[in-house]
Amino acid sequence: MTTTAVNSLERLQAVLEVFTEDRLEWTPEEMMEALGYSRPTLYRYLKILKAAGLLTSMPNTGFTLGPKIVELDYLLRKSDALMNSGAPFLENLVSQYSCTALLVRWYGEKILCVDSRSSVKNPISSYPRGRPMPLSRGAIGRSIMAFLPKRHLVPLIKKTMADMKAVGLGDTPEEVQESLKRVRKAGFAVAYGEVTPGVVGIAAPVFDAGRSPIASICCTISGSLVDGTTIDAIGQQVRQAGGELSTALASRRHQHTP
Known part of the structure; x- marks a missing residue:
């Protein structure tokens, strides 16, 4: 894996890591401020994570963790x-x-x-x-x-x-x-x-x-x-x-x- 790919993966992972017990929902604007990402970069990551089911959002609301997390937890319990x-x-x-x-x-x-x-x-x-x-x-x-x-x-x-x-x-x-x-x-x-x-x-x-x-x-x-x-x-x-x-x-x- 190239250094660029590793950096992209780490930056993508950082989007997931902003979700904590104290902050369960984030707007894109709040994420940009917390992570320091540009709007195009953040929206690209959000699109990837949402398509994978790792994040979800409703119209005019922030992002929360998505159903893929539940699916992975089910597989974890079995394996x-x-x-x-x-x-x-x-x-x-x-x-x-x-x-x-x-x-x-x-x-x-x-x-x-x-x-x-x-x-x-x-x-x-x-x-x-x-x-x-x-x-x-x-x-x-x-x-x-x-x-x-x-x-x-x-x-x-x-x-x-x-x-x-x-x-x-x-x-x-x-x-x-x-x-x-x-x-x-x-x-x-x-x-x-x-x-x-x-x-x-x-x-x-x-x-x-x-x-x-x-x-x-x-x-x-x-x-x-x-x-x-x-x-x-x-x-x-x-x-x-x-x-x-x-x-x-x-x-x-x-x-x-x-």
Whole structure:
């Protein structure tokens, strides 16, 4: 692919990335101001994205995400190895505890819930499927960061140091690294009300045939239902689930390797 083609693809992608939870609809004028594109360039991209079903608009209204997103999500649910292999582990957790169990994938510098189950009548969750979570707060992000290579971990710590300090992980990058070493040794992370007030998160990493984590499996449960012994028991179970799921993903990958 030529440099020009790569640049065009990145600029096209940037149009999709302006859509966030805070801004679900954009007019062309607002996009031009946000992206700095000329009118002809923007309209060319909008035409391409609308024809592909990735964007849609009604007369005299702004653009929103289109139906192709829903179609892709349907295909993702059917094809994602993490979701397909992880579902039984989620079911097992919610069958034993009054909790919500989640599978959270890590990509770039984001973590995103891709699947969940709940045995709670009115589950409390600040981050349902599809809503990005903060990497620097909560057990899920910690369970992933603790297993990252140092060359990847240190820049992330420095970038999110304010949050790390706020939740008591340490006042310096070195202190945070020591806290994460303890998580790594335990094999799972625990956080008390850092993401959702009153909820304890217990999470362990998931690997895909490599040494770096790709996801986390997590049990979130009301703090009123657990004590230290129960949290440790859930932690051991979550760690085992993460290990078995990692093995299943690695086996699946080897089966598809020529």
